[in-house]
Amino acid sequence: MIKTLFVSSEAHPLIKTGGLGDVAGSLPRALARANCDVRLVLPAYPDVLEKSRITGMKAISEFTVLGEPVTLWQTRLPGTRVLVWLVDHPYFSARPGNPYCASPNQDWPDNHLRFMLFCRAACELAMDRAGLNWRADIVHANDWQTGPLPLLLNEEKNRPGTVFTIHNLTYRGLFTWDAFDQLKLGNDYWHFEKLEFFDYAAFIKGGLVYADYLTTVSPSYALEMQQPEHGWGLDGLLRSRSDRLVGILNGINTDEWNPGTDQSLAQRYNxxxxxxxxxxxxxxxxxxxxxxxxxxxxxxxxxxxxxxxxxxxxxxxxxxxxxxxxxxxxxxxxxxxxxxxxxxxxxxxxxxxxxxxxxxxxxxxxxxxxxxxxxxxxxxxxxxxxxxxxxxxxxxxxxxxxxxxxxxxxxxxxxxxxxxxxxxxxxxxxxxxxxxxxxxxxxxxxxxxxxxxxxxxxKADYSWDASAEAYRDQVYRPLLEA
Structure with a gap:
């Protein structure tokens, strides 16, 4: 089995703000059906902890990240056997409301610190340095919040293979020099071939530059993002990595979205x-x-x-x-x-x-x-x-x-x-x-x-099983066999 650490900032039904939550709540369970040993890693937001207490959770590890204490909770993705690891730090568990925003038009001012800590914690898990006796073969990161994770793993010896999925290139995780300076990465990363992006640090570039494979959520978008009109200033970088860029169409949860069994409907049908x-x-x-x-x-x-x-x-x-x-x-x-x-x-x-x-x-x-x-x-x-x-x-x-x-x-x-x-x-x-x-x-x-x-x-089949098999056969296995 391919040991897969799937890292996301949200996953339905534990936490969802958009399409990333739908994907991260469905793809891991489909990967498990495709013979992958999956661990889903999420921040321990208050809503996630509350839902997990209802279904059951336990503390399985305590470790430090740059001197910051972190507790790791284990639960399951509701309705599945997929294990979920929750990274508990006050950045997340003491921060109610939207995971990313203090208000509809204002991001949390310390998002750079919050999600860098999350990535560093995920790096410890991937390298089996949290006392869990489980080491990843593949680390699958998603969107800008986990962009630094492939960068961090690139510094490790005998590291797992890394995959970075772009769900929407519009959101790049841009931070000022002052914010970048607080990350303790080293000034060498402030370079246009690394994280620097028009006088900002772009978290997404950590994934785009350093991941072994890049994927996105449809074949056409994989082509469109390499063009200036849809590339948001990153099209040149994406063209340079086109040999490692794969477009795999998302699926849907056909159990949850089924008019024949949908409990929300006045009348079920098929x-x-x-x-x-x-x-x-x-x-x-x-x-x-x-x-x-x-x-x-x-x-x-x-x-x-x-x-x-x-x-x-x-x-x-x-x-x-x-x-x-x-x-x-x-x-x-x-x-x-x-x-x-x-x-x-x-x-x-x-x-x-x-x-x-x-x-x-x-x-x-x-x-x-x-x-x-x-x-x-x-x-x-x-x-x-x-x-x-x-x-x-x-x-x-x-x-x-x-x-x-x-x-x-x-x-x-x-x-x-x-x-x-x-x-x-x-x-x-x-x-x-x-x-x-x-x-x-x-x-x-x-x-x-x-x-x-x-x-x-x-009559069409848009289940996640075909997508999961594509990730396994077109990305994970070629990476492990390289």
């Missing part, structure tokens, strides 16, 4: 009972204060209200569609205050047509996926995307921009009548988006064709 989906539409309309109109297409959106997610495009096309009375729209999300204000004001203008729920609700997200007729993802860029995969699973054809993982998973129904599972628009413009929406609304009026599109999405 491919053979697809007509029952209409019950969920009526229940969602009633719950959100929308008019209960079975034949009016209900469009859904779940996500962060930020520029990346194409909110500007939504705001350009929604007023005309709502004014015509041809659609209803249900939105769940939070983010930039000006987007929240614009959408809230639009909802006031179209009562019974537009519902805006600010924040996040796991239950409501399932209900929107099941109750909506179409799901909108007009992202400017999308490394992988998970909601389009949930939508396919729930028979809710997506309308997506032709980028990243959206490009890799959605087949335009007008371009491919046999395998089409959604609608794709090529350009990041309101006109291009609206054209795809009009095509989708036209297809909705043809019951037989619409059902064919729904079934094309529902």
């Amino acid at each position: 491919r053979n009972t697809l007509k029952r989906k209409a019950v969920n539409k009526a229940a969602l309309q009633e719950a959100l204060g929308l008019k209960v109109e079975p034949h009016v297409p209900l469009l859904g959106f779940i996500g962060r209200l930020v520029e990346q997610k194409g909110i500007d495009l939504l705001l350009q096309v929604l007023p005309g569609l709502l004014k015509s009375g041809r659609i209803q729209f249900a939105l769940l999300g939070s983010g930039m205050s000006h987007y929240e204000a614009s959408l809230t004001e639009l909802a006031r203008s179209y009562p019974g047509r537009l519902s805006v729920t600010l924040g996040y609700s796991e239950e409501l997200s399932h209900q929107i996926e099941a109750g909506a007729d179409l799901f909108l993802m007009p992202s400017m860029f999308e490394p992988c995307g998970l909601n389009q995969l949930y939508s396919l699973r729930y028979g809710t054809p997506p309308v997506v921009h032709n980028v990243g993982g959206l490009k890799d998973t959605i087949i335009d129904a007008d371009a491919n009548e046999e395998e089409g599972n959604g609608f794709v628009f090529p350009d990041a413009t309101a006109a291009s988006f609206l054209s795809a929406l009009e095509r989708a609304l036209a297809a909705y009026t043809d019951g037989d064709r619409w059902r064919k599109i729904q079934l094309a999405g529902m």
